[in-house]
Amino acid sequence: MTRRVPRLYFNFRSPYSWMAVRRLRELLPDADRRIAFRPYWDADDATVKALADRDAEILYTPMSKAKHLYILGDTKRISARLGYPMRWPVDIGEPWWERPHLAWVRATHLGAGREFYDAVTAARWERAENVCDEDVLAKLAVSVGLDADDLLAAAHDEDIKAEGVGALVDAYHDDVFGAPYFKLGRQRFWGLDRVADFVAALQRSEDPDPVDGVPAEALDRVGGYDRDTAGGCG
Template sequence: MSPRRPPRLYFSLRSPFSWMALRRLEERLPNARELIEFVPFSEPDAESAAALEAAGGEFHYVAMSKAKHLYILNDTKRLAAKYGYAMKWPIDKGDEWWDLPHLAWFKAGELGVERAYYDAVMAARWERGENICDPEILRRVCDEAGLDGALLVAAPDEEHIRKQGLEALMRIYEDDIFGVPYFRLGRHRFWGLDRLDDFLDALEGTLAPAADDPLAGVPRELRERTGSMDHDTAGGCG
């Protein structure tokens, strides 16, 4: 029998809903990255799109209308205030090179600095409104975080990193992912920030508590209250 697939989260460095979902996920489940497979969801550039087509896949995402964009602006502002997140909306012009920061995420994982990279890039985009698709800006953001900015920005030039990006695109295609955040747990699917609680409820049922866990058998709600003094960090489709 083949091993069961781990829970999977499709995320994007572009989406405000993905950004907030990951913050809330890790507030609720600090070891989320140990339990869940993270897969980046990014609009492919010409090279990635050609490779995806050659592999028999396609990208399901459809650009949103102006009306939907305006709604998301208001909705995001409301949600950020609700969760207490400081936010500055970045001004995207529509021609951003989204493969750059997402392929750099793969490179960061190869270098063992995936978490530091993600935190630095998300702070730049959603707290300072910076254009993380600009190579010079991304390099500076990485350098200021103590990372090798030149190496990370050069990620799209590395064939094996492009291959990892293609593999992620094929997963997106095969799993019929059309927006983020998107959670998968076995045959169960949960799309959107407002489905995070449902995903966590389903995930909890699959996690067997350790034999020496003093909170084994305690409902998640009580566990969260019990640990609330120890975790003081912050943290639809877009």
């Protein structure tokens, strides 16, 4: 049976998600190749309805003001400890998070998912820019060699929207309640402080399977063998 590809649910709004992906890549430079990235965001009414039509929902619960204030200080401490320059952005009004996340989906179709992801997170968490703004997003698209109009249209493209809903349906069935969230088989890892645990579990899962305690690489060298006692000739 083919093992399911490990998944990482990320969110452009979350500072913990941004730091977790950055830390993940430090520990696992080829993470983008070995792990399936999935967008997970604060859905608008249309997306919520589309999820309900598929018997799914967003499990994330909006945080209180007290928790938000705590996170401001917490992320400042963590980013300083990790050596990640950070400027906290101010989200004015009600940002439309479909726009950057679905633009990322389109960028992946064009083979520039990682580049666009990096451009968006750098803009938001290093320069405090509004990545839901059309003009900001257009400049980010151009900065990685993509067509701005094409990426901005993603949030209105029915196929891209359906793919985004599909990712959120997957998140629902994977019991995702916040980002970053890692899924490896039946194992779940939530939060920045679980990145190392996830990487360790991933590496263990990819080790060659032993046969009765004999490593696969040893079997390749010695060929077939029997289970008789040493010296047996019967």
